[in-house]
Amino acid sequence: MELRHLRYFVAVAEAGSLTEAAEKRLYTSQPSLSRQIRDLEDQVGVDLLNRNARGVELTEAGKAFIDHARLALAQVDAAMEAARRAAQPSKPRFALGFLTGQEMTWLPDAMQLLRQELPNIEVAVSSDYSTELATAVAHGKLDLAFMRAEPGYDLEYKVVRKEPLVVLLPSDHRLTAKVEISPEELRHEKFIAMADKAKVLRQVIDAYLHRSGVEVEIAQSVDNPAMVMSLIASMRGVTLIPAYVQDLMPWSVISRPLAGDVPTIDLVIGYSASNTSPILEQFLSRVDGLVARINKPSV
Structure with missing residues (x-):
């Protein structure tokens, strides 16, 4: 092999x-x-x-x-990477993590900020599930991560974006004729639910469906955005998911906004207050400007 x-x-x-x-x-x-x-x-x-x-x-x-x-x-x-580092003169290192898919939005500006402010550092970048990122930050393997506000970790969280949830469904589904989709219209559809690794997202979705008075038929539980979209196409299912996933959609899957009071989920930066890295301190001092640039409405 x-x-x-x-x-x-x-x-x-x-x-x-x-x-x-x-x-x-x-x-x-x-x-x-x-x-x-x-x-x-x-x-x-x-x-x-x-x-x-x-x-x-x-x-x-x-x-x-x-x-x-x-x-x-x-x-x-x-x-x-370890071999390359061993062959080069030592540089200060900053380890940055991203919830899978979020690096497409945040990484270019984050790297620009780091290179402008601290040009002589080594930046390590990784993407993973939010729970894995939280564990890595808590254990000092990452300095900072763009993630969900995972409970049960001794971390500091700062909200950088409130992401609306959207409906994902097959591109030829009958509900694609709708400009917006109400939660009631999901009631009799095969629903692709979030698994335990995406527990913060699952809690947001479950709470939204509960207050909407809607019970869905859970056909499958998954935690990987790519598998979510694959199952939507193959099983003719639907799901609710943060809007950033729209940037990852294949042709076989399409999105529609929710009607009414649209639920959101927080994207946060997570870091440990006990981390004394001067690079982290510098990054945090500039993060408001980074957030403002990313969240600036397009014209």
Whole structure:
């Protein structure tokens, strides 16, 4: 088994499509990518993906395999980074984390801020589930993360954006004819719910549905945005999700705003008050300007 097999498998699982992964993430041909995935399945000895006309989805074996694949790739990347650092003169280091998908919005301006204020530092960037980010910040592996305000951690949180929830549904679903969708219209749809790793988001969604008097039929629970979209397309389901995920949507999935009192979820920066890093202090002193630039309405 080679590392490229793991990278290809993770890319396909996150894209929910062999074609999408081949053309937009791996820059290879779809037949070649299919062969690589088949080679991996032959080595593992089980099917990792279910293939259908709408794309691919993880089998139960694939769900068990993917976390280990991601861990193996992360460990390899960490080993390479450690080797590079060892070969270079030591620089002050700042570790920055992002809720997966949020780096598309926040990373460019965050990096610009750091480079302008502190040009001679090493910046490490990673993305993960919010709970994993909270653990990493609490243990000192990250200096700061853009994440959810996870309970149970001794961290400081500052709200940087209130994100509205939107409805995601298949692009040919009957509800796409609506300009806005009311919560009552979700009542009889197959609902893709958030799993425990996205517990803050799940709590916001559950509270919104409860106060709207709506009980939904939960068809599947997942915690990865790519898998959410894959299941929406393959299972003909719907979900509620923060609006930033719209930047990650494939053609097979579309979004619509909610009608009425739209629920929001806080995106925060999380950091430890016990972290005495001068780089963190400098970043925090400039973060209001960063937030103002990102949240400035487009014209």
